[in-house]
Amino acid sequence: MSSNLLLNDLNEHQSIAVSAKPGNMLVLAGAGSGKTKVLVHRIAWLIHQENYSPYSILAVTFTNKAAGEIRGRIESLLRMSTAGMWVGTFHSIAHRLLRAHYLEAGLEQNFQILDSEDQKRLIKRAIQSLNLDDNTWAPKEAQWFINNKKDKGIRPEKIATNADFHTQTMANIYNAYEGLCRQSNLIDFAEILLRAYELLLKNPETLQHYQTRFKSILVDEFQDTNTIQYRWLKLLAHEQNHMVIVGDDDQSIYGWRGAKIENIKKFSKDFPNASTIRLEQNYRSTGAILNAANNLICHNGERLGKKLWSAGATGSPIALYSAFNEIDEAKFVADQVLEWVSKGYSRSDMAVLYRSNMQSRVIEEQLLQAGITYRVYGGMRFFERAEIKDALGYLRLIANQHDDAAFERVVNQPNRGIGDRTLSIIRQAAKENFCSLWNAAVSSIQQNILTPRAKNSLAGFINMIQQMQQYSVEIELYEITERMFQCTGLVEFYSLQKGEKARSKVENLEELVSATKNYSIEEDTEATVLQSFLSHASLEAGETQGSEQQDCVQLMTLHSAKGLEFPIVFMVGVEEGVFPHQMSADEPGRLEEERRLCYVGMTRAMEQLYLTYSELRRQYGREQYHRVSRFVQEMGNDSLVEIRKKIRVQRPISSQNKKFPSNFNHESGLKLGQNVRHKKFGEGTLLNLEGSGSNTRVEINFKDFGIKRLVLSYANLEGFS
DNA sequence: CCCCCCTCCATTTTT
């Protein structure tokens, strides 16, 4: 491949970035400026022009999707396999290091990954093991605390002993949780990064090996790196290698989960010889959209500075629609979709972007009513589904009996008579002997401290796992899975249940078998295929929906829209309190992140951007008036045009009125709002009446006792007026 | 031991 070909369809700045002499480089790449293209071409350039071995390249991303895209584009550009190249997410690369150096990292060979749900369960156990109340000490909050500390590289012993009681207790929970993880040979997501960092920090020889191996380190979406990710990258840096970081401070929208926008500035400081290249030419959006986006983002202070421009047409102005209520807003979107479809656009050319997931409901209802197919992004992924996690739980126990998280999950799933009573005895034993639940279960069978029934069931369970474990070394992965389904009765359990839900669960389990059939081990480690598959399942949770729909409107949050583009974009709920969100509006820093989120949303649109807001919105069961978002005004009015529609939509009669029309007559002869007297509670007003005959229930607001629900036939009410 | 009802709560998400 000639250098010409690699630089052929690049603009001046892209070309400079791609063909620069090897050295540290910061590429500030605006939205739609060909960031991935530069990354991919840079890698190709290093290989072809600078004679870098693919083996010496490390490319890091945040999502599997981005990593896959880089891989695919390199492969099609260079027509070579990327097998020797390290291209992956922070987590997958850190995991790869841990696999290769598990001893130095203080792990056992068969360590497995804990996803956030499992993590929460284990934290809950840690809380209980400290004899703390898990209502006062919410596992969710502790989980946040622990992950937050890990993201900053802080271990429990490093948390000041003179800290306040709350922090102290949290540190204790953190510590106890770490103990449980060690015992079960498990690591959570944050731990993968922290361990990999500590591995390199504590083993200079290993560090040196990778420093000399990776001659070029390329990082995508650098503005999203957190403290530990940055430190890890900095460790890998060396005089003899160089780093190319690509990012956009204006698109930093993950501050709330630890991303440090400052890392970009830190990079320039820590690598003073790094050159900076700006990619400002946008190939995606019309001039009108870019103009408004630029205007908006100028309201943020402390920017590195960047102004998107386009060589293309100005296009039509951004359309602003002021809806009467959220139903009207959704109807407007549906109407416009139909109009664009009639002009020849595909439904999949259009996306509806919203700030929070709950906003999708009304939109979905109206699209459904208009007969428009749609797809909602987000939600359960394949490997996160309960039935899949059950199956994986069994596979994990087969791979490692001391995996407490897996043990807890499947020991009584499907029900085999090992209830909470038995389990708490096992948990107690495990706690006292500092051993895994598995060992505790085995010894409590031997010691005869369980009821015969429980003992039997438990012994059966232990036996079953042991047997499957024995088989597992001889047979293929999919055979292990199929056999596991037979032995555990998991598929049978779901297929005996009725309904659409149960049917899809069985289908998912079958899908898991085909996933195991298709799986082939990616890299050579000492890990077994089973272990490797389990890691794969944890690190790559899979698609949201099993099968891609053909042609449908895309519904997603603004966050999940990052990196995507659509000819037509609807940004809905552009109101104060919704966007910017109420909870982010007060703090200047968080407001700026909301503004960046708005910027990200706008720059998704290629041809036409709609902004809609609703004057009246039903939220949390009450109606509230909203003003248009401050962001709209900040966009300036030279690229905006307001759309008006004549039809006004009335809200349907509220559900309460539907249930009880005004002429409602109950067989009891009682009327809502009527005064009644009760022997014990005295006088009150009848609020509600449900059911009939002996099942009739009443809700009464008593003067002295407040609202009570009673069964009418027992209440002996006396009506009066 | 399971199911139902009540209460409480309510951004954004990847790995």
Add this chain to the structure above:
DNA sequence: TGGAGGGGGG
């Protein structure tokens, strides 16, 4: 308003 989780009852 609606979903999830906890507690109580059958």
